[in-house]
Amino acid sequence: MRRDSEFDPQDFLPYLLNQAAETLSLEFQRHYRGQYGMLRTEWRVLFHLGCYGEMTAKDICVRARLHKTKVSRAVAALQAKRLLTRRELERDRRHAVLQLTALGQRVFADLSRAAHAFDSKVRAAMTPDEAEILHRCLIRIAGFETAPRAG
Amino acid sequence: MRRDSEFDPQDFLPYLLNQAAETLSLEFQRHYRGQYGMLRTEWRVLFHLGCYGEMTAKDICVRARLHKTKVSRAVAALQAKRLLTRRELERDRRHAVLQLTALGQRVFADLSRAAHAFDSKVRAAMTPDEAEILHRCLIRIAGFETAPRAG
DNA sequence: AAATATTGGTTGTAAATGTAACTAACAAGC
DNA sequence: GCTTGTTAGTTACATTTACAACCAATATTT
Numbered sequence: 619m620r621r622d623s624e625f626d627p628q629d630f631l632p633y634l635l636n637q638a639a640e641t642l643s644l645e646f647q648r649h650y651r652g653q654y655g656m657l658r659t660e661w662r663v664l665f666h667l668g669c670y671g672e673m674t675a676k677d678i679c680v681r682a683r684l685h686k687t688k689v690s691r692a693v694a695a696l697q698a699k700r701l702l703t704r705r706e707l708e709r710d711r712r713h714a715v716l717q718l719t720a721l722g723q724r725v726f727a728d729l730s731r732a733a734h735a736f737d738s739k740v741r742a743a744m745t746p747d748e749a750e751i752l753h754r755c756l757i758r759i760a761g762f763e764t765a766p767r768a769g
Numbered sequence: 770m771r772r773d774s775e776f777d778p779q780d781f782l783p784y785l786l787n788q789a790a791e792t793l794s795l796e797f798q799r800h801y802r803g804q805y806g807m808l809r810t811e812w813r814v815l816f817h818l819g820c821y822g823e824m825t826a827k828d829i830c831v832r833a834r835l836h837k838t839k840v841s842r843a844v845a846a847l848q849a850k851r852l853l854t855r856r857e858l859e860r861d862r863r864h865a866v867l868q869l870t871a872l873g874q875r876v877f878a879d880l881s882r883a884a885h886a887f888d889s890k891v892r893a894a895m896t897p898d899e900a901e902i903l904h905r906c907l908i909r910i911a912g913f914e915t916a917p918r919a920g
Numbered sequence: 921a922a923a924t925a926t927t928g929g930t931t932g933t934a935a936a937t938g939t940a941a942c943t944a945a946c947a948a949g950c
Numbered sequence: 951g952c953t954t955g956t957t958a959g960t961t962a963c964a965t966t967t968a969c970a971a972c973c974a975a976t977a978t979t980t
Contacts, residue, residue, distance in 0.1 A: 625820060625881055625884065625885060626820060627813075627816055627817060627820060627833070628908065628913060629888070629904075630816075630888055631793060631891050632790065632794050632796075632797050632884075632887070633813070634904070634907045634908070634911065635789055635790040635793055635794075635907060636790045636794060637834065637907075637911040637913070638786055638907040638910040638911040639783065639786040639787045639789070639790040641910060641911050641912055642782060642786055642910060643783050643786075643787060645783075646783050657965095657966080659966095659967095662778075662784070665778055665781075666778060669776060669778060674928080674929095675929065676927085676928060676929085679928095682778070683788065683791075685967090685968075685969090686928075686929065686930090687929090687930080687931085687967085687968075687969085688966095688967075688968090689929090690928095690929060690930060690931090691930090691966095691967095693929095694930090710927095710928090710975075710976070711974085711975060711976090712927065712928045712929070712974075712975050712976070713927095713928070713929095713975095714928085714929085730776055733776065733781050733783075734776060736783070737780070737781055737782050740782050740910065741782070743909055743910075744906055744909070747902075748902050748905070748906055749906075751898075751899050751902045751903065751906075752902065752903060752906045752907075753780075754899070755895055755899055755900075755902075755903045756785045756786060756788075756789040756903075757779065757785070758894055758895070759789040759792060759793060759894075760785065760788040760792050761792055762779060762788070808936080810936095810937095825959095826958075826959065827957085827958060827959085830958095836937090836938075836939090837958075837959065837960090838937085838938075838959090839937075839938090840959090841958095841959060841960060841961090842936090842937095842960090844959095845960090861945075861957095862944085862945060862946085863944070863945050863946070863958045863959075864945095864957095864958070864959095865958085865959085
């Protein structure tokens with residue numbers, strides 16, 4: 619298994635990023651999957667609804683950068699689990715506003731706590747400076763607006 | 770679409786990492802997918818074989834952290850594309866050493882160049898310090914050994 | 921108002937992935 | 951030797967995802 623190239627997979631950002639992302643995702647998965655039988659997309663939809671409050675499926679698509687079919691199926695699954703409800707708008711019956719049920723909010727609160735704890739644990743492995751720079755770089759790479767919370 | 774929570778998805782590392790990883794992966798995909806009709810796992814297998822030289826499927830599993838079924842199928846696909854060959858070992862016919870064909874090496878060289886260019890482009894959006902810290906953090910998160918090139 | 925386009929969302933189907941069960945080759949215990 | 955266990959790799963099947971076609975409601979054009 620000799621060394622042929624000067625370029626190492628670990629130096630290739632898409633690869634390294636994927637490995638890091640996969641590592642964390644797999645680890646956190648057990649919270650929403652193990653505890654609540656949720657899929658990643660379902661957790662994301664719940665997460666967004668919990669963080670930003672009620673919105674339409676389209677809003678979630680844009681915010682979470684998910685394809686509408688994925689959102690559609692995740693919403694159906696969350697609805698079947700009684701974690702959210704859909705309320706059609708009279709002024710435009712194409713739209714349906716989604717909101718978490720009381721149960722959904724409890725699940726979100728629980729997972730949100732777990733997420734926070736998990737995040738802290740990961741950050742504990744770096745200095746505050748490193749954490750800040752990492753965050754900044756990832757935001758930039760992901761192409762998120764610099765100040766999305768202002769919108 | 771009001772704000773319900775102090776915790777933002779963009780502050781949750783697994784989520785942010787995934788978004789960043791997805792962004793880069795989707796962008797780079799067009800090189801191996803568009804040009805050569807390869808899947809991500811195929812590109813990874815090719816990448817590892819090109820970088821480290823010939824090895825068995827099992828080696829790739831360990832190095833690239835891929836499940837053996839994924840590797841098995843990727844190898845079959847690359848073989849069908851005439852990018853690699855398998856050579857059984859006489860001393861242990863369970864093992865088959867995989868190596869790139871001349872064509873495979875050319876494809877690897879091309880994609881390797883593209884990867885390098887892509888990587889440089891991404892790094893150009895940060896200072897050298899940021900790039901170094903980002904790399905360090907990702908290596909740590911991914912759980913890679915601190916000095917795997919020594920092995 | 922009728923025809924056309926657009927938008928929000930769902931459904932159908934093929935491709936891809938994950939998991940488990942399996943085969944074949946070797947190793948170890950008896 | 952013959953069972954039992956392990957390892958490398960494949961195959962089969964269920965789940966998940968991607969992509970396209972679709973439907974219904976609204977907007978736009980004429």
